[in-house]
Amino acid sequence: xxxxxxxxxxxxxxxxxxxxxxxxxxxxxxxxxxxxxxxxxxxxxxxxxxxxxxxxxxxxxxxxxxxxxxxxxxxxxxxxxxxxxxxxxxxxxxxxxxxxxxxxxxxxxxxxxxxxxxxxxxxxxxxxxxxxxxxxxxxxxxxxxxxxxxxxxxxxxxxxxxxxxxxxxxxxxxxxxxxxxxxxxxxxxxxxxxxxxxxxxxxxxxxxxxxxxxxxxxxxxxxxxxxxxxxxxxxxxxxxxxxxxxxxxxxxxxxxxxxxxxxxxxxxxxxxxxxxxxxxxxxxxxxxxxxxxxxxxxxxxxxxxxxxxxxxxxxxxxxxxxxxxxxxxxxxxxxxxxxx
Numbered sequence: 001x002x003x004x005x006x007x008x009x010x011x012x013x014x015x016x017x018x019x020x021x022x023x024x025x026x027x028x029x030x031x032x033x034x035x036x037x038x039x040x041x042x043x044x045x046x047x048x049x050x051x052x053x054x055x056x057x058x059x060x061x062x063x064x065x066x067x068x069x070x071x072x073x074x075x076x077x078x079x080x081x082x083x084x085x086x087x088x089x090x091x092x093x094x095x096x097x098x099x100x101x102x103x104x105x106x107x108x109x110x111x112x113x114x115x116x117x118x119x120x121x122x123x124x125x126x127x128x129x130x131x132x133x134x135x136x137x138x139x140x141x142x143x144x145x146x147x148x149x150x151x152x153x154x155x156x157x158x159x160x161x162x163x164x165x166x167x168x169x170x171x172x173x174x175x176x177x178x179x180x181x182x183x184x185x186x187x188x189x190x191x192x193x194x195x196x197x198x199x200x201x202x203x204x205x206x207x208x209x210x211x212x213x214x215x216x217x218x219x220x221x222x223x224x225x226x227x228x229x230x231x232x233x234x235x236x237x238x239x240x241x242x243x244x245x246x247x248x249x250x251x252x253x254x255x256x257x258x259x260x261x262x263x264x265x266x267x268x269x270x271x272x273x274x275x276x277x278x279x280x281x282x283x284x285x286x287x288x289x290x291x292x293x294x295x296x297x298x299x300x301x302x303x304x305x306x307x308x309x310x311x312x313x314x315x316x317x318x319x320x321x322x323x324x325x326x327x328x329x330x331x332x333x334x335x336x337x338x339x340x
Contacts, residue, residue, distance in 0.1 A: 013128065014070050031070035032077040035062040039082055056086050056109050060116050067120035075117040083109055156190035181256065181308070184221055188214060188248040192241065205244035207275060208234040214248050215255070215273055222259040227268030230255060234275035237283065243338070246319035247275075247285060253312045254287035254334055262291025262332065278337070285321070285336040294327040 014031060015024035022030075039062040046058075059082040067075030087106050160183055167179035191214055192205055215232040222230075239247075251273055263269040274286040316323045321336040 012069055013124075025073075028070045028074035029077065032066050032074045032081065035066040035074075035078045036081045036085075038062065040085065043086070056083070059083055059086055059109070059113060063113060063117055064120045067117050068124050071124070072117055072121040075120060079110075079113040079117060083113060153190070153194065156186060160186050160190070184218070184252055184256065185249060185311075187217060187221070188252040189245055191217065192245045192248050204238040205241055206236070207239050207244055207247065208236045210244055210248065211251065211273060211275055214251060218252065218255050218259075222256065228259070228263060228266075228270070230259075230271045230273070232273045234273070235277050237275070237277070243319045246315040247321075247336075247338075249315045250285065250312055250319070250321075250336060251287060253308045253315075257308055258287065258289040258291065258332065262289040264292060266291070281340050283338045283340070285338070286333065288331060288333040290331040293329055293331055294325075 015027045018027050039058040042058055059079065062082055063075045063079040066078040083106070087102075087109070092102060163179055163183040163186065167176050167183065170176050170179065192210060211234045212232050215230050219230045255271055255273065258271045262271070269289065269291055271287070271289045274284075274288075276284050276286070278284055313323065316336050319336070319338060321338040324335045324337075326333045326335075
């Protein structure tokens with residue numbers, strides 16, 4: 001496969017790039033004249049230092065450049081002009097020219113020029129074909145990812161709809177609450193997958209946009225209105241999809257716990273989600289509230305008998321993070337430190 005630099009040369013097909021604003025033949029002639037002019041200026045510099053030296057040396061790079069950027073027609077025109085100028089105005093007037101065979105020299109240079117243009121054109125076409133094939137593969141991949149994203153999105157919507165229907169049908173408040181929690185967890189995972197395909201970063205998710213989107217959804221789902229607010233302050237970063245899912249689920253559980261238990265009998269309060277890069281390296285996720293804090297000796301268990309806390313610990317471990325919980329009369333602060 002051609003190198004990235006070769007692929008860029010294949011993409012610099014100036015006649016196609018400038019068409020239809022500039023006719024292809026005009027672009028080819030223009031490139032040829034530019035290459036001839038550049039070679040002529042260098043020729044003048046060489047003549048000033050060593051008159052008559054390396055008469056045809058600049059012909060070959062000039063025609064190669066013209067061929068690579070404007071096809072063989074431009075390279076051929078460059079060769080004709082450059083060889084004619086070098087032969088009649090530099091080579092023949094030189095006192096070192098032997099009169100026995102100047103036209104054999106012209107013949108040899110012409111044959112070499114033809115081979116050079118042919119090889120350069122062959123190379124240009126090979127790189128162009130490789131570039132076109134790469135573009136087709138990228139288009140096919142994007143189409144496949146788009147189809148896959150659509151199917152995954154539909155599957156998440158089906159699961160979420162089934163959970164929501166079941167939640168509405170049950171009469172037991174505990175069961176309804178458990179199904180609601182499961183619904184929010186599914187939504188958190190679905191959002192991570194949507195950001196994965198939206199950002200176009202392959203296997204990585206823009207965690208800043210993902211957390212802001214997730215917090216907005218949690219604020220709506222938990223009916224945080226009026227005096228109780230949910231804020232999100234996240235630095236820009238791209239992290240692996242699996243880690244983003246785990247982080248989102250940790251945020252989902254912690255924010256849900258805070259919304260349920262941090263503000264008993266209160267109409268005001270703040271839950272803050274923060275994602276920051278640490279000065280010494282690594283990242284810190286923080287979920288803090290200004291509520292009543294944890295009861296003495298409590299482990300912040302949720303009403304489902306500690307399932308939420310166990311999920312938080314499992315998701316933190318999956319993301320490679322370390323959890324720390326601090327609680328006092330001013331609220332609860334849970335941090336999760338992760339390596340870069």
